[in-house]
Amino acid sequence: MTPFKLSEELIDEIKQLIETGSDKKLKKLFDEYHFADIAEIINEIDTIEAGTYIIKLLDSELTSEVLTELEEDLREGILSNLTAKEIAIEIAELDTDDAADIVAELPKNMLKKVILNIDDREHAQDIVDLLRYDENSAGGLMAKELVKVSADWTVTKCIKEMRAQAENVTRVHSIYVVNEKEELIGRLSLKDLLTTPARANIKEVYIPKVDYVNVHDKPEEVANIMSKYDLEAIPVVDEIGRLVGRITIDDIVDVIKEEAEKDYQLAAGIAQDVDTNDSILEHTKARIPWLFLGLVGGFGAALIMGGFESLLSDHAVLFFFTPLIAAMAGNVGVQSSAIIVQGLAYENIKGSNLSRLIKELLLALLNGTILSIILMVLTWMWKGDLLISLSISISLITVTVTAGIIGTFIPLLLHKRGIDPAIATGPFITTSNDIFGILIYFFIAKTILGI
Amino acid sequence: MTPFKLSEELIDEIKQLIETGSDKKLKKLFDEYHFADIAEIINEIDTIEAGTYIIKLLDSELTSEVLTELEEDLREGILSNLTAKEIAIEIAELDTDDAADIVAELPKNMLKKVILNIDDREHAQDIVDLLRYDENSAGGLMAKELVKVSADWTVTKCIKEMRAQAENVTRVHSIYVVNEKEELIGRLSLKDLLTTPARANIKEVYIPKVDYVNVHDKPEEVANIMSKYDLEAIPVVDEIGRLVGRITIDDIVDVIKEEAEKDYQLAAGIAQDVDTNDSILEHTKARIPWLFLGLVGGFGAALIMGGFESLLSDHAVLFFFTPLIAAMAGNVGVQSSAIIVQGLAYENIKGSNLSRLIKELLLALLNGTILSIILMVLTWMWKGDLLISLSISISLITVTVTAGIIGTFIPLLLHKRGIDPAIATGPFITTSNDIFGILIYFFIAKTILGI
Secondary structure (H helix, E strand, O other), X not given: OOXXXXXXXXXXXXXXXXXXXXXXXXXXXXXXXXXHHHHHHHHHHOOHHHHHHHHHHOOHHHHHHHXXXXXXXXXHHHHHOOOHHHHHHHHHOOOHHHHHHHHHOOOHHHHHHHHHHOOOHHHHHHHHHHHOOOOOOHHHHOEOOOEEEEOOOEHHHHHHHHHHHHOOOOOOOOEEEEOOOOEXXXXXXXXXXXXXXXXXXXXXXXXXXXXXXXXXXXXXXXXXXXXXXXXXXXXXXXXXXXXXXXXXXXXXXXXXXXXXXXXXXXXXXXXXXXXXXXXXXXXXXXXXXXXXXXXXXXXXXXXXXXXXXHHHHHHHHHHHOHHHHHHHHHHHHHHHHHHHHHHHHOOOOOOOHHHHHHHHHHHHHHHHHHHHHHHHHHHHHHXXXXXXXXXXXHHHHHHHHHHHHHHHHHHHHHHHXXXXXXXXXXXXXXXXXXXXXXXXXXXXXXXXXXX | OOOOOOOHHHHHHHHHHHHOOOHHHHHHHHHOOOHHXXXXXXXXHOOHHHHHHHHHHOOHHHHHHHHHHOOHHXXXXXXXXXXXXXXXXXXXXXXXXXHHHHHHOOOXXXXXXXXXXXXXXXXXXXXXXXXXXXXXXXXXXXXXXOEEEEOOOEHHHHXXXXXXXXXXXXXXXXXXXXXXXXXXXXXXXXXXXXXXXXXXXXXXXXXXXXXXXXXXXXXXXXXXXXHHOOOOEEXXXXXXXXXXXXXXXXXXXXXXXXXXXXXXXXXOOOOOOOOOOOOHHXXXXXXXXXXXXXXXXXXXXXXXHHHOHHHHHHHHHHHHOHHHHHHHHXXXXXXXXXXXXXXXXXXXXXXXXXXXXXXXXXXXXXXXXXXXXXXXXXXXXXXXXXXXXXXXXXXXXXXXXXXXXXXXXXXXXXXXXXXXXXXXXXXXXXXXXXXXXXXXXXXXXXXXXXX
């Protein structure tokens, strides 16, 4: 199968077919595509009308999955065009985790009507159960669909029950074993089950070692565990150890991507989660807070320079290097903080925080010294004033070391306080380092030049 | 199972046990742990001696997987302490993809010896096959282990063959169907196979629709396809459509993480892939190129300011705002480029490049105008000189718009040329924007002030 590729021609053709109400042709066209492709098409056309038309036209078996992949605004708009009954039919086709994510977005009274309209009452109950978990937790990620057997069943009973349960489970990843209190006590491989005598008890064959997470664990923790142990699914237990759901790797792939995207955007000075396709207003809201911070930092730097105005007449050249000092302080700080933030995210920081700080200090000292020697030569060649060159170069070393320490210390501190260290990267570190950098610079220059 | 947590006490205990040669106690201790935990312990102790001791002590069934998770330097050191026969025993336990990754790191003559020492000749052949693919391609990621059936087999023969093949496959993800030319023509679900009459032919029941990738596809493309279609495994075909391997989601999770890490580090001005635990020298090598670029940018800015030295006597305040102008140009450029780089990475940029540029231009104009008004008020309050305030503010708008355009244009251009746009983010954009920013600033100021 050649991979699906969006083209302007395809979009135009579909728009045309919708306008002329060529339902048959549309159905035939969409029949070729995967639900993720159809979602991509609707996201690209990007009008609620076209989206509603396509969703109403196609079979709910297909459209339910399409809904899960639509952009939030678009989905909200399309759902507002459907009746509670129509939404319930879509929801009925989805796994409980995706279903819960969608109904959670509905207005309260609509949510209630939709739940009441779901024919399968057990499915409805499962969805309602999931709604009470925080979105940002293992409970918020998990689905209720899983294959669960009791330790004191025989293999025969187990296989019979499993057949019934597996009906609702798209892919059987693992069979989980619980005791009479519904507590997770182990797992079972399909292979073992099939090679064990039919009358044997599950308790004789199950594997008592099983990785699991707690409903309240953070998605990042779940992602770290699943990726470390190469798991394709992990069971979720509640506060007293009862098996309540399972999380599959495809949801975790989304978590890993979102986390990486968020950290990347924060490092680039973008405060909210936006992508290229969001509106200009949303982008302004996401970007201007950090730019404002940069403005404050720059104005602070200007005020400091104003305070040293008396140096201007004799040592104007000092002022020419303020952008360099500020930029280097920012760059070094961002490098240090990025390494720490990434180490914290992937939980692979070795040794104590103190040893970490000392390492970044030595690193900044090494980098600062190399760069200072280069700058010393460059400034001396330009102006031929040794004291000025010395002032600038010694400042650069000092500023580099300070920036490295700040860049290391702040994310470690935030992490210890339970705040996401990623907010410290980018403009925050840059701005504070700008101000510190220029302050240090002028003090050192004043001392060396003996003014 | 409570999750494994590294502690200093545990590391000390293990070091102690190794020193006193308490092999029984060590074996008992490690028996509790997952291979990923044991690898974490060896990585933390971080000496080749301790690593070799543990690898030699434990069973190859366990240690082969431990080897795959070790840091490269450590693994290289440990393997150099093993004989070709010992390495071959470890390799024999691994899936072909992991095995190929490890032997590829060996010195050429050792590689040959290890391959010759693998008892299972078919396994050895598969590993050699994989060695010829570029590491940075689907071929370099895939494993040879898969369940493959022929279209003209009966269901009975198919089940029998599958049993034999499945022995070597840890998890059966999908059954792939090939024709007499070994070309991939479809897939089969386990469910369908079990509910079909035994004498039926596979060609009557298989699903002719199957997602696949080509051996030469880039890992990022594979990751995008698998994550878009929520696949847990995908078959790989060669240039003429023959089924040659399969890629599983756990390898793709690693690709996604590495890609995100690389982009993040590039944005933060770190040129090579390093983590917190790498040496100071490695960090210097990774960080100093960008810092040097920053130094050149800063020196360039200083030269420009030197060229406008005549303005100093009457308009010194202009010089105080150079760090602000440079910083804002850098920040806006980084924001724009980050959004574009991310959009390109996840292939979710809508519309043409031109519309993208116009959007970023409008966005920069909006942000620039808001910030300029704030700066206008601040500078006027500080100095009370309307023309100076106007010069600085108009410069800020102009610089913001220019920076937004450069930040959008450069990554799009690099991408079009087949170069990873992520290298454009961070210091590269910052540095060029610093210089452009200050140049624009002084020209506008000169014009407005009529000097």
